Amino acid sequence: xxxxxxxxxxxxxxxxxxxxxxxxxxxxxxxxxxxxxxxxxxxxxxxxxxxxxxxxxxxxxxxxxxxxxxxxxxxxxxxxxxxxxxxxxxxxxxxxxxxxxxxxxxxxxxxxxxxxxxxxxxxxxxxxxxxxxxxxxxxxxxxxxxxxxxxxxxxxxxxxxxxxxxxxxxxxxxxxxxxxxxxxxxxxxxxxxxxxxxxxxxxxxxxxxxxxxxxxxxxxxxxxxxxxxxxxxxxxxxxxxxxxxxxxxxxxxxxxxxxxxxxxxxxxxxxxxxxxxxxxxxxxxxxxxxxxxxxxxxxxxxxxxxxxxxxxxxxxxxxxxxxxxxxxxxxxxxxxxxxxxxxxxxxxxxxxxxxxxxxxxxxxxxxxxxxxxxxxxxxxxxxxxxxxxxxxxxxxxxxxxxxxxxxxxxxxxxxxxxxxxxxxxxxxxxxxxxxxxxxxxxxxxxxxxxxxxxxxxxxxxxxxxxxxxxxxxxxxxxxxxxxxxxxxx
Ligand code: ADQ
Numbered sequence: 001x002x003x004x005x006x007x008x009x010x011x012x013x014x015x016x017x018x019x020x021x022x023x024x025x026x027x028x029x030x031x032x033x034x035x036x037x038x039x040x041x042x043x044x045x046x047x048x049x050x051x052x053x054x055x056x057x058x059x060x061x062x063x064x065x066x067x068x069x070x071x072x073x074x075x076x077x078x079x080x081x082x083x084x085x086x087x088x089x090x091x092x093x094x095x096x097x098x099x100x101x102x103x104x105x106x107x108x109x110x111x112x113x114x115x116x117x118x119x120x121x122x123x124x125x126x127x128x129x130x131x132x133x134x135x136x137x138x139x140x141x142x143x144x145x146x147x148x149x150x151x152x153x154x155x156x157x158x159x160x161x162x163x164x165x166x167x168x169x170x171x172x173x174x175x176x177x178x179x180x181x182x183x184x185x186x187x188x189x190x191x192x193x194x195x196x197x198x199x200x201x202x203x204x205x206x207x208x209x210x211x212x213x214x215x216x217x218x219x220x221x222x223x224x225x226x227x228x229x230x231x232x233x234x235x236x237x238x239x240x241x242x243x244x245x246x247x248x249x250x251x252x253x254x255x256x257x258x259x260x261x262x263x264x265x266x267x268x269x270x271x272x273x274x275x276x277x278x279x280x281x282x283x284x285x286x287x288x289x290x291x292x293x294x295x296x297x298x299x300x301x302x303x304x305x306x307x308x309x310x311x312x313x314x315x316x317x318x319x320x321x322x323x324x325x326x327x328x329x330x331x332x333x334x335x336x337x338x339x340x341x342x343x344x345x346x347x348x349x350x351x352x353x354x355x356x357x358x359x360x361x362x363x364x365x366x367x368x369x370x371x372x373x374x375x376x377x378x379x380x381x382x383x384x385x386x387x388x389x390x391x392x393x394x395x396x397x398x399x400x401x402x403x404x405x406x407x408x409x410x411x412x413x414x415x416x417x418x419x420x421x422x423x424x425x426x427x428x429x430x431x432x433x434x435x436x437x438x439x440x441x442x443x444x445x446x447x448x449x450x451x452x453x454x455x456x457x458x459x460x461x462x463x464x465x466x467x468x469x470x471x472x473x474x475x476x477x478x479x480x481x482x483x484x485x486x487x488x489x
Contacts, residue, residue, distance in 0.1 A: 012150040013051035013473060016138055017041065018095070018158035020057040020081045030071035034079060041155065041180075043253050044465030051151070051473060055081045056141055062088050084141045086134060093130030095158070100326055102127065103157045106192060107181045108292040108386040128194050132161050135201075139165035146173065151473055154205070156180045160198045163205035176476040177205040178248065181388040182414065183215040186222035195226050203229075203236060206483065207476045209248040211389045211414040216247050242486075244479045248472045249418060250389050251463040257398040258461075260371040269372030277376070280355075281316045281442055284377040286370065286392045287384075289322040289362070291335055294383040294410065294428040299342045299358070301383070301434030306350050306357060309439060313350050316442065317357060318381070319373065323364040336362070374399035379406045379441040383428035387413035393423070397456040404453040406441035408434070418463070422456035 021042040025033045036042065045053055059076065063069050069085055076083055086094070102124070106112055139162055142152060154162045154177045163175045189195055199222055202208060210216045220231045229238040235245035260266050273282075283302070287293035302318050322339065326332045339360070347356040365373065374380075380396040390413040397407065397419065409416055409423035416425055424437045 010052045016056045017155040024059040032075045094134035097127035098131040135161035161201040164201035167204040175205045176207040178209040183219045189222045203243040213247045252394045254398040254461045273376045281378040283318045283379045285320040288325045294385045298383040301431045304435035305438040389414035397460045404449045422452040
């Protein structure tokens with residue numbers, strides 16, 4: 001394998017996601033700077049050695065001219081990435097509109113947009129049309145680069161139409177689709193005006209995957225109740241054609257985090273943080289600044305805890321790292337002001353001239369700084385109102401081998417299914433319950449912390465991102481073989 005000339009041919013895996021794993025910055029008419037975006041999906045697939053991976057997606061920039069498109073295509077090819085070029089109008093209607101304003105809140109049980117319903121209904125049609133058009137543009141690029149025998153793995157709610165577009169072009173293509181968010185109860189999905197068209201498009205895939213068994217069950221119920229098709233033990237069946245539906249819980253590259261803790265730079269960070277917060281217990285929140293992450297609810301719970309426990313006021317600090325996302329959407333701007341207001345109030349009420357109870361950072365941290373923070377934390381607070389899985393809870397556990405800190409985890413995060421026995425599970429909407437959980441975590445005896453941590457650590461270190469990806473793709477390959485055998489019979 002060391003010598004590329006004697007490397008056996010590996011199956012090609014075309015990973016199609018809205019965003020490519022790199023960000024492109026234009027440096028001149030025909031020159032581009034590329035930076036890797038190290039998200040969960042990227043690290044999951046970087047570790048997969050079994051397949052020859054190609055990425056297909058949008059580079060996150062508008063490139064209207066042909067010279068720029070050609071140069072970017074060439075630069076991306078070196079990173080095994082293939083761009084889909086979307087213009088500003090499509091991005092506005094498809095990505096900001098249909099994906100982020102309609103599907104994202106709906107799938108997290110926040111409902112369809114409430115304000116100015118009439119205007120929303122009118123724009124709904126054009127946003128859905130743009131969504132289908134964008135999915136077709138992704139399909140055109142996949143079709144152009146597809147070679148017989150390739151596996152095509154479509155990701156997330158941005159690309160629910162893609163399996164249908166691909167199968168209409170080539171019914172033999174091996175197509176899988178995985179959803180990173182929750183799939184809601186069929187009663188919620190039913191409210192979506194395009195409910196049937198979306199389901200019908202997804203079941204064109206051969207294999208449909210979710211993080212948890214519950215999401216898979218909701219999807220199957222939505223198909224039976226809305227499309228009127230049959231549920232089978234393997235998935236759903238429409239006119240004799242089976243679509244397999246199953247749970248594939250994602251994991252992290254836990255070794256990468258554990259290794260990082262041994263790096264001198266990280267150890268230096270750890271030492272600085274320990275000195276900085278000596279004598280105080282450290283609580284940590286790391287989230288994208290998104291309404292689904294329940295940041296205001298978390299802050300209110302911390303406020304109630306300080307109110308009810310004056311003896312803890314100078315002995316605990318909450319570090320909340322909230323990286324801004326979708327900053328051009330008014331609802332996210334409102335959330336940001338709300339969070340700042342609550343933080344200001346709590347620090348005003350309980351701070352002293354020398355110390356404040358909350359440090360709130362509006363930015364992303366680099367990997368090493370993040371690992372150091374996880375390592376010095378006594379209590380991590382993950383209070384998502386809904387979350388497909390939540391990788392922050394996994395990352396915290398991976399970095400806690402010396403501290404054996406406590407994880408307070410929302411029962412509405414997919415991770416509650418896997419880390420529930422080790423974490424303190426809470427209903428994030430119940431501020432009083434979360435405040436009590438903070439007290440329980442801070443006062444937990446070492447022996448109980450150790451036991452809970454051991455449970456979580458065993459899970460995190462034995463369910464890795466790489467296994468997740470390899471399992472999904474091998475199940476997809478098997479699904480096709482079984483389907484072929486059924487046809488022969
Ligand atoms: P996200 O909603 O982005 O992912 P999550 O799973 O927690 O949520 O992953 C966030 C990633 O971003 C983590 O790797 C974390 O370290 C990093 N991150 C977050 N805030 C950061 C900050 N301030 N600085 C640096 N890094 C930060 C979606 C779904 C999840 C699902 C994943 C994977 O919403 O439910 O778990 O996809 O399927």
